Amino acid sequence: MNILIPDSWLREHLLTKATPEQIKKYLSLAGPSVERLKKVEGDYVYDIEVTTNRVDAMSVRGIAREAAAILPRFGVRAKLKPLSLTRPRAAKTTASFKVEENAKLEKRMMGVVIDNIKNRETPGTMKRRLELSGIRPLNAIVDITNCVMLETGHPTHAFDYDKIARNKFRVRESKKGEKITTLNGKTHSLPAGAIVFEDANGSIVDLPGIMGTKNSVVDHKTKRVLFFIDNNDPVRIRKTSMALGIRTLAAILNEKGVDPELAETALFRGIELYQKICGGVLASKIYDYYPKKYKAKNVSVEKNLIDMVIGAELPKSDISKYLSALEFSPDWSSKSLRVTVPSFRAYDINIPEDIIEEVARIYGYHNLPSVVPSGFLPPIKSILTFESKVRSTLKELGGVEVMTLSFADRSMVNESAVPLKNPMGKDTKYIRTSLRPSLTKALKGNSGWVGPIHMFELAHVYQKTKRLPNEILTLGGIFRDYDYREAKGIVEEVLVALNIKKGLDELGTFEVLSSNTFYYELDMESLYKLYSPISSYSEIPQFPPQVEDITAELANVSIVDVIKTLEKEKFVSWVELTDVYKTSYTFRVWYQHPKKTLTDKEVTKIRAKLVTALQRKFGGGVK
Amino acid sequence: MREDIVSLRTQAVARITEAENASELEQVRAEYLGRNGSLTLLFKNIASLSGHEKRQVGTLINETKSTVERELGRKRQDVSIKPEIDTTLPGIKPQRGHTHLISQTIEEIEQIFHSIGFVRMRYPEIDWDYYAFEALGFDQYHPARDEWETFLVEQKPDPQMGPIVLTPHTSNGQVREMIRRKSPPIRMINIGKAYRRQSDATHYPMFHQFEGLLVDKKISIAHLKGTLDYFVKQFFGEDRVTRIRPYNFPFTEPSFEVDVSCNVCEGAGKMSNEPCKICKEGWLEIGGAGMVHPNVLRHGEIDPKKYSGFAFGWGVERVAMMKPGINIPDIRVLYSTDLRYLTQF
Numbered sequence: 001m002n003i004l005i006p007d008s009w010l011r012e013h014l015l016t017k018a019t020p021e022q023i024k025k026y027l028s029l030a031g032p033s034v035e036r037l038k039k040v041e042g043d044y045v046y047d048i049e050v051t052t053n054r055v056d057a058m059s060v061r062g063i064a065r066e067a068a069a070i071l072p073r074f075g076v077r078a079k080l081k082p083l084s085l086t087r088p089r090a091a092k093t094t095a096s097f098k099v100e101e102n103a104k105l106e107k108r109m110m111g112v113v114i115d116n117i118k119n120r121e122t123p124g125t126m127k128r129r130l131e132l133s134g135i136r137p138l139n140a141i142v143d144i145t146n147c148v149m150l151e152t153g154h155p156t157h158a159f160d161y162d163k164i165a166r167n168k169f170r171v172r173e174s175k176k177g178e179k180i181t182t183l184n185g186k187t188h189s190l191p192a193g194a195i196v197f198e199d200a201n202g203s204i205v206d207l208p209g210i211m212g213t214k215n216s217v218v219d220h221k222t223k224r225v226l227f228f229i230d231n232n233d234p235v236r237i238r239k240t241s242m243a244l245g246i247r248t249l250a251a252i253l254n255e256k257g258v259d260p261e262l263a264e265t266a267l268f269r270g271i272e273l274y275q276k277i278c279g280g281v282l283a284s285k286i287y288d289y290y291p292k293k294y295k296a297k298n299v300s301v302e303k304n305l306i307d308m309v310i311g312a313e314l315p316k317s318d319i320s321k322y323l324s325a326l327e328f329s330p331d332w333s334s335k336s337l338r339v340t341v342p343s344f345r346a347y348d349i350n351i352p353e354d355i356i357e358e359v360a361r362i363y364g365y366h367n368l369p370s371v372v373p374s375g376f377l378p379p380i381k382s383i384l385t386f387e388s389k390v391r392s393t394l395k396e397l398g399g400v401e402v403m404t405l406s407f408a409d410r411s412m413v414n415e416s417a418v419p420l421k422n423p424m425g426k427d428t429k430y431i432r433t434s435l436r437p438s439l440t441k442a443l444k445g446n447s448g449w450v451g452p453i454h455m456f457e458l459a460h461v462y463q464k465t466k467r468l469p470n471e472i473l474t475l476g477g478i479f480r481d482y483d484y485r486e487a488k489g490i491v492e493e494v495l496v497a498l499n500i501k502k503g504l505d506e507l508g509t510f511e512v513l514s515s516n517t518f519y520y521e522l523d524m525e526s527l528y529k530l531y532s533p534i535s536s537y538s539e540i541p542q543f544p545p546q547v548e549d550i551t552a553e554l555a556n557v558s559i560v561d562v563i564k565t566l567e568k569e570k571f572v573s574w575v576e577l578t579d580v581y582k583t584s585y586t587f588r589v590w591y592q593h594p595k596k597t598l599t600d601k602e603v604t605k606i607r608a609k610l611v612t613a614l615q616r617k618f619g620g621g622v623k
Numbered sequence: 624m625r626e627d628i629v630s631l632r633t634q635a636v637a638r639i640t641e642a643e644n645a646s647e648l649e650q651v652r653a654e655y656l657g658r659n660g661s662l663t664l665l666f667k668n669i670a671s672l673s674g675h676e677k678r679q680v681g682t683l684i685n686e687t688k689s690t691v692e693r694e695l696g697r698k699r700q701d702v703s704i705k706p707e708i709d710t711t712l713p714g715i716k717p718q719r720g721h722t723h724l725i726s727q728t729i730e731e732i733e734q735i736f737h738s739i740g741f742v743r744m745r746y747p748e749i750d751w752d753y754y755a756f757e758a759l760g761f762d763q764y765h766p767a768r769d770e771w772e773t774f775l776v777e778q779k780p781d782p783q784m785g786p787i788v789l790t791p792h793t794s795n796g797q798v799r800e801m802i803r804r805k806s807p808p809i810r811m812i813n814i815g816k817a818y819r820r821q822s823d824a825t826h827y828p829m830f831h832q833f834e835g836l837l838v839d840k841k842i843s844i845a846h847l848k849g850t851l852d853y854f855v856k857q858f859f860g861e862d863r864v865t866r867i868r869p870y871n872f873p874f875t876e877p878s879f880e881v882d883v884s885c886n887v888c889e890g891a892g893k894m895s896n897e898p899c900k901i902c903k904e905g906w907l908e909i910g911g912a913g914m915v916h917p918n919v920l921r922h923g924e925i926d927p928k929k930y931s932g933f934a935f936g937w938g939v940e941r942v943a944m945m946k947p948g949i950n951i952p953d954i955r956v957l958y959s960t961d962l963r964y965l966t967q968f
Contacts, residue, residue, distance in 0.1 A: 024904065033868055033880065035903045051871035052766075235764045242771055309877075309914055309931060311843030353917060357877030360844060361869045365879070371849040375839060376808055377740040384743050388730060395720035402960045403723050405829050406816070418749065420789075421775040424820055424828060431749070431789075442960035449962050452718070458726075460748060460816075468787060469749055469776070 001252055002035065003058055006132040007044035009151070013064035016078035018071050020044040026074045030361045031066040032057050045132050055256035056344035059153030069325035073364055085268040088112075091282035095161060095224055100170035101289050105195045108231040108260035108290045109171075110267045113161050114274045115224050115283035117141065123277065135249070141218040141225055144273045146249075154229060154258050154266035155209065155250035161224035163216045166200035171208075180204050182246065183217040194240035195232055209237045209254040211246050224283065227270050231260040259344040261294050294343045301352035303335040309356050311368055322362035323355070383473070386498075386528050387458060390475060393497045397490045399454045399477065404438035406459065412437035416463045431462045431469070435476030436519055443478050443517065453480040454490065458524070473524040475508075480517050487518045499532040505560060545573060545592040546603050550610065552620040554585050562618055563587070566610055571598065624668075624680060631661055632687045639694045645707050648698055655691055662688055724957065724968040725831060728943040729814050732833050735857045739850065741812040741835060746796035748816045749776065752785030754795040758922040759874035767791060774818050774828075789818035792936050793834035794874060797915070800836055801923025807930045808839040814939065824953045831939035838915060838925060838932030844877070847912055847933035855883050855909075858942060864890075867912065875913020875934060882906035886947045907945055910937030 007020050018026075024034040024046060032054065036047040050058045057066055064080055071078035095113040122130070122143040130137045135146050145156045161167065176192040190196070190207075197206040205216040209232040218225060231254075238255035241247060267286070274280035307313045319337065320330040329340035341349045349355065360368075391401060407428035408417070417430040432438065435457050442455055456477035463470040479487040492504050504510055507530075508522035554562065559577060566575040566587065573592035577585060589610065591603050598606075614620040635655050642648045655662050662684060669680050733743045746754075756768050766772060776787035796813035813834040822828055835850065848867065855865045863886065867879040884890040885902035892898065892905035901907070912935035917927035944951050951957055956964065 028868060028904075029866065031869060036898075037904070051869075053871040238764065238766065238769075242769070308841055309843055311845030351876065351917065353876035353914070357869070360877055365844065365848075365867045365869075368843075368848060369845045370852045371845045372739055372853050373810075373837060373839070373842065373846040373850065375740070375810075382743065382745075384733075384745060391722050391726060395722050398718045398720045400721045400962060400965050401723040401726060402965060403725055403958060404960060405958070406818075407828075419777040421777040422770045422820070423774070424822070428828075445960050446962050453962065454720075455960070455962075455965075462749060464778075467781070468747060468751065471747055471749065 001052070001058065002047055002049050003063075003150075004132060004134045005046045005048060005060055005063055005150075006129050007046065008042075009060050009129050009133075010046070010064055010067070013061050013081050013083075014067050014078060015081055016067070016071055016076060018067075018076040018078060020046070022074070022076055023067055023071070026070050026076070027063070027067055029366055030070045030073065030364055032063065040132060043128075043132065052256055053348045055253055055258055056153065056348075058253060058256075059149075060151045062153050062344075065327070069322070069362060072325070073322075073362060083265065085265060085272065088268065088271050088282055088286070090285065093284050095283040096167065097161070097164070097226060097284065097287070098168035099287070099289065100168070101291075102171040103291045105171055105173065105233055105236065106230060106289065107233070107292070108263050109229065109287070110263045110289075111226055111228040111287045112267065112271060112282060113224060113226050113284035114271065114278075114280035116281045117223055117225050117274065117278045119218065119220050119222050119278065126277075139218070139220065140277050141222060141274075144270060144277065145227075147273065148266050148270045149250065149253070152262060152266045152269055153253065154231075154262040155253055156266050156270055157206065157208070157212055157228045157230070157250075158218050159205065159212070159216045159226040159228060160218045160222045161226045162222075164199045164205055164226065165203065169197040169199045169205060172196060172198055174204075178204065180207060181214040182207065183212045183214050185214060188244050188246075191240060191243045193236060194243075195236050207240070207246075208232055210241050210244075210251040211248050225274065225280070227267070227274065229263045229267050229270075231258060231263055257347050259294075259346070260290065261343040264288075294346065296343075297341045297346050297349070298338055299341060299349055299352065299355055300336060300338045301355045303337065305352055306337075306356050306359060309353070310360050310363070311371070312363075314359065314363060318363070319359050322359050325362065326358055328355075328358065383524070383528050386531055386533075387473070387524065389498065389531075389533075390494065390524070390527070391458060393494050394456050394477070396497075397454075397493060399456045399490070402439070402442050402455050402457050403459070404435075404442060404457060406431055406462075408432040408437055418462045418464050418469045433461050433463065435459060435461065435474055435521060436478075439476055439478040439519065440513070443480055452482050454478070454482065454487070475522045475524055475527075476520070478513075478517065478519050482516070482518070484512070484518065491520050491522075495527075498527065498530075499535055500527060500530045502530060503560065503564075539594075541573075541592055541594060543593065543595070543597045545590045546598050547588060547590050548603070548607070549578065549586050549588050550607070550614075550622060551579075551584055551586045552614050552618075552622050553583050554614075554618055554620040555583050557618045557620070559585065562614070562620075565613055565617060569606060569609055569613070571602075571606055572610070625683060628665065628680070628683050628687055631655070631665075632690060635687075635691045636694050639691070639698050642698060645699075648695065652695055656688065662691065719966075721966055721968060723965070724943060724949075724951075725939055727968065728939050728946075729831065729833070731858065732854075732939065732942070733812065733814065735854055736812040736833075736835065738857075739853055741810045741837075744796060744800060744811045744813045745815050746793070746799050746813055748790055748818075749787060750790050750795045751781065752788050753783070754798055755788050755790050755792070757785060758798040758919065759794055760916055760918050761873045765873065772820055774820060790815075791819050792817050793832040794934070794936050796834055797836050797874070797919060797934060798923045801838065801920070801925055805924075807925060807932070808837075809932070810837050810839075811835070822955075824955070827940070827954045827958055829958075830954070832936050833939055834934065834936040836915070836932065836934045838920070838923075838930050840930060842914075842931045842933060844914060844933075847879075847914070847935070850933070851881055851912065851935065859883060859886070859946065862886075865909075866906065870911060870913075872911055872913055874916050874919050875911075876916045878911065878913035881909045881912050881935070881937075883909050883945070909942065909945065910935065912936075 024037040028034045032048050032050045034046050034048050038045045056062050068078045068080040119139050119141050122137050122140045127137045133150050137143050141158050145158050149155045174190040174194040174196045178190045181187045196204045199205045208230045234255050234257040241251040323330045327342040331338045408430050409427040413430045413433045417433045423429045460471045461474045510520045563575045574590040576588045578588045579586035591598050611622045638651045773791045774789040780786040793813045793815050800811050817832045864884045866882050870878045870880040872878040887901040888894050888899035890905040915932040915934050920927040
C-alpha cells in the first residue's frame with residue numbers, strides 16, 4: 001500500500017541534513033520504496049510503497065525510524081527525534097463511560113473523555129499536512145484523529161460522548177443482515193461476525209477499526225468527545241472491510257495488525273492535540289483494556305548463516321550497529337547472535353532469515369556482488385520443445401497464433417467442465433473444454449478481414465475429476481476462405497513435418513462449420529507420443545517412375561481410404577487425387593520399382609490389380 | 624525428314640545466339656516451340672510414319688526440343704539480355720504466419736535461462752491450494768487466498784490439500800519441483816498461465832509468469848543478483864542495469880522487488896524537466912524475487928541447514944511490454960484476437 005508523507009512533517013521526527021532527493025533514493029534502496037517525490041508549494045511529498053508486513057512503517061514516525069537507520073549507511077547523518085509525550089495528569093471524573101469487553105475481538109482498547117471541546121476549523125499547518133497526505137480536512141475533532149493515525153500509525157476514533165446511550169457500550173459480533181449507517185451517510189447490511197459496538201439502547205454506534213457510524217458522529221455542536229483507540233482482530237477487520245467495500249486507511253492499517261503497544265502513544269498524542277487545538281479538558285480517567293500484554297520476543301541466528309545468505313562476510317560490530325538502528329537489541333555470544341525484537345516488528349520477525357534480511361538491507365543490496373551461479377547443467381527433454389516445433393510449423397504454413405481467455409459460458413462447454421466458485425461474470429463461470437468456442441469467437445471478431453484466415457491456439461482444456469482436473473494440452477485451429485482440401489492439407493502437412501505416420505482422421509477432428517469455415521482440434525499429448533524429432537533419409541530412386549491417371553466413378557466412400565488402399569499395392573509409390581468432377585475421381589499413380597524401370601507390361605499388371613481393388617472394395621467403375 | 628530436323632536445330636540455335644533482347648528471344652521460342660511452332664508441327668506429322676521410323680524420328684525431335692529449350696534457358700541468364708520488367712512495381716508479399724508475441728517472449732526467456740543451465744518445466748495451472756499457498760507459507764487469512772483475489776474451483780476441498788485454485792502465480796511449481804527432483808541441485812524455469820480476479824490496463828484475469836528456482840549448496844543473494852543481471856542484459860540490452868529493493872513475500876526471506884533502469888529517460892526519471900511517463904524515478908519494476916524460505920524447502924523435503932536457494936516469478940506480459948520498441952499500451956491489447964494486431968509480430 002502507498003502512503004503520502006510531507007517532508008516537513010517527516011523532519012519533525014527526523015533530524016537530518018539529507019535532501020528530499022537523497023531521502024527518496026536511499027530509502028528506496030534499503031527500506032520502503034519511495035515511488036515519487038513531488039514538489040509542492042513550500043514542501044515536498046513522498047509517495048511511499050510500504051509492504052503489507054511493515055505496518056509499523058505506514059506512518060510519519062515509522063518512516064522517520066527507517067530513514068534514521070538507512071541514511072547513515074549512505075554517509076548522511078540522521079537521528080530519530082525522541083517523542084516527548086507525557087502521561088496526562090489524572091483528571092477529576094465528570095464524565096465516565098463503561099465498556100463491556102470481548103477478548104476474542106479486541107486486543108487492546110484505550111479511551112478518555114475530553115470535555116469543553118470547541119470544534120473549529122483545523123489550523124493551517126495541520127490542515128495542509130492532512131491535504132498533502134491525501135486526507136480531506138473536515139473539522140478539528142475529526143482531523144485530529146486522522147493526524148494521530150498518520151503520525152503514529154495507530155487508527156483512532158472520536159465519538160460524540162453525549163450520543164452514546166447511558167455512556168456505555170458492549171463489544172460484540174454482528175448478526176447477518178444487521179443494518180448500520182456509516183458516518184458518510186451510507187447504509188450497509190452487515191455480514192455475520194463483524195466487530196460492532198452497541199450502546200445501552202441496542203443501537204450500533206461504531207464499526208470499530210473501519211468507520212464510525214452516523215448516530216455517534218461528532219458535529220459542530222459536540223462539547224464532549226470520547227477519544228477512543230481500539231486494536232482489533234485483524235482478520236475480522238479484513239473480512240468486514242472487503243465484504244462491505246469500505247476501504248478506509250484505518251481498515252487497511254488495522255487488517256495488517258497494528259502494534260497494540262502503540263495505542264498509548266496515539267492516545268497521548270491525541271490528548272495533547274485536543275488540549276492545544278480545541279481547548280479540551282480531560283473529564284475521565286484513562287481507560288486501558290489490555291488482556292494479553294506484549295512479551296518481549298527473541299530470535300537467534302548464527303554468524304555463518306548470515307554470511308552465507310548475504311554472500312559476503314560482515315564484522316559482528318557492523319551487524320549489531322545495523323540492528324540497533326532499527327531498535328532491535330543484539331546480543332552476541334561467540335558466533336551466535338540473539339536479537340530482541342521491538343514490539344512493532346513482532347508480527348514480522350520470526351526466524352533467523354528475518355534477521356538476516358534486516359542486516360542485509362541496511363548493509364545495502366547494492367553493495368553485494370553479482371555472480372552467475374556455476375555448477376551442473378541439468379538434462380533437458382520435454383514436451384515443451386515439441387510444442388514449440390508445432391507452433392513454428394503452423395507458422396511456416398501461414399497460421400496465426402491467438403491467445404484467448406480460458407473461461408467460457410455454460411453453453412460453450414460439455415458436462416465435464418470445471419466450474420468456478422467465484423467467477424468474475426456469469427459468462428466466465430466455466431473453464432473451457434474445447435478451444436472451438438474461443439476460436440469461433442476470434443474468427444467472428446475478424447469478419448472485416450479480407451483474404452483467407454487460419455488462426456490457431458495451443459492451450460490447456462480441462463476435464464473435471466474427483467481430484468485435480470485433467471489438464472489436456474490441445475491444438476485447435478480455424479480456417480476461413482480456404483479451399484477445403486487446402487485447409488485440410490495444411491493440418492496434414494503439420495503431421496508430416498512432425499514425422500507422424502498416422503493420418504489426421506485417426507488423431508483428431510477436422511470439421512466443416514460452414515461452406516468456408518473449418519475447425520480442427522488435436523490432442524498434443526498423443527501427437528507427442530508419435531512425434532519423431534529426426535527425419536530419416538530414404539534413398540532416391542535411380543530409375544524413373546511410370547506415371548498415369550486412373551479415373552474412377554465413386555460414391556459414398558472415403559477418398560482417403562481409397563488412396564491408402566491404392567498405395568498399399570506393391571510398386572505403387574504414390575497416389576494423388578488430381579481432379580474431381582461430379583462422381584468422377586482422377587488419381588495420378590506413380591509406379592516405381594527400386595531396381596529397374598518397369599515395363600509397360602508390368603505396369604498393366606499392377607494397374608489391373610488397382611482396378612480390381614477399386615471395384616471390389618469401393619464399388620468403383622473405372623473408365 | 625531427319626535432315627529437316629537437324630537443319631531446324633542448327634537454325635534455331637543460331638538465332639538464339641544472335642538474339643539481342645528478351646522479346647527477340649521470346650519470338651524465337653514461339654516460332655519453334657509455340658503452339659504452331661516448327662517443332663510442334665513436326666510432332667503432329669510423325670503419326671504418318673511407320674513403327675520403327677516413328678520411334679527414331681520421335682527421339683530425334685525430342686532431343687532437338689530439349690536442345691532448343693536448353694539454349695533458350697542459357698541465353699535468358701545472359702546478363703546482356705535486358706529483361707523487360709517494370710522494376711518500379713512493388714512486390715507481391717506471400718502470406719506469412721505468426722506466432723503470438725507472448726509465445727515469442729516465452730521462447731526468448733526460455734533460451735536465455737537455458738544458456739545458464741535452467742531447464743524449462745511446466746506445472747499444473749489449476750492446482751491444490753497446498754502447492755499454491757499453504758506450502759509456500761501463505762497464512763490462512765492472507766489476502767491472496769481469499770475469494771476477491773484468487774479464482775476457486777467449485778469442488779469439495781480435499782482434507783489435506785485444501786481447495787482447488789486457478790494458480791495466481793507459477794510459484795506452485797517450487798515445492799512440486801523440489802519433490803520431483805528429490806534432492807538438489809535444482810535449476811528450473813517454470814513458465815505457464817496464472818489467473819487473478821482483476822482486469823484493467825495493466826492486469827488481465829489470465830496472464831503468464833516465469834518462475835525461476837535454484838537450490839544448491841551455499842547459494843547467496845549475490846547469485847540471485849548475478850542471474851537477474853544476466854537475464855536483464857540479454858533480454859533488454861547490455862546498457863540496462865538492475866537493482867533489488869526490500870520487499871515482502873511469504874515464501875521468500877529476504878524478499879526483493881527487482882527494478883530495471885528505464886530506457887526512455889535513461890534512468891534519470893525526468894525528461895526535459897517533466898517526470899518520465901514510463902517509469903518511477905528512473906526505474907521500472909519488473910517483479911519479485913527472494914531467497915527461498917526455509918519452510919518452503921522443508922515442504923519440498925530439502926534440509927535448509929544443508930541447502931539454500933533463490934526464486935523469482937515475473938510476468939511474461941510485463942517483460943514483453945517493457946521491451947523497448949514493442950509499444951503495446953495496454954495488456955488487453957496483448958490478448959486481442961484482431962488479426963491486424965496479431966500479424967504485426
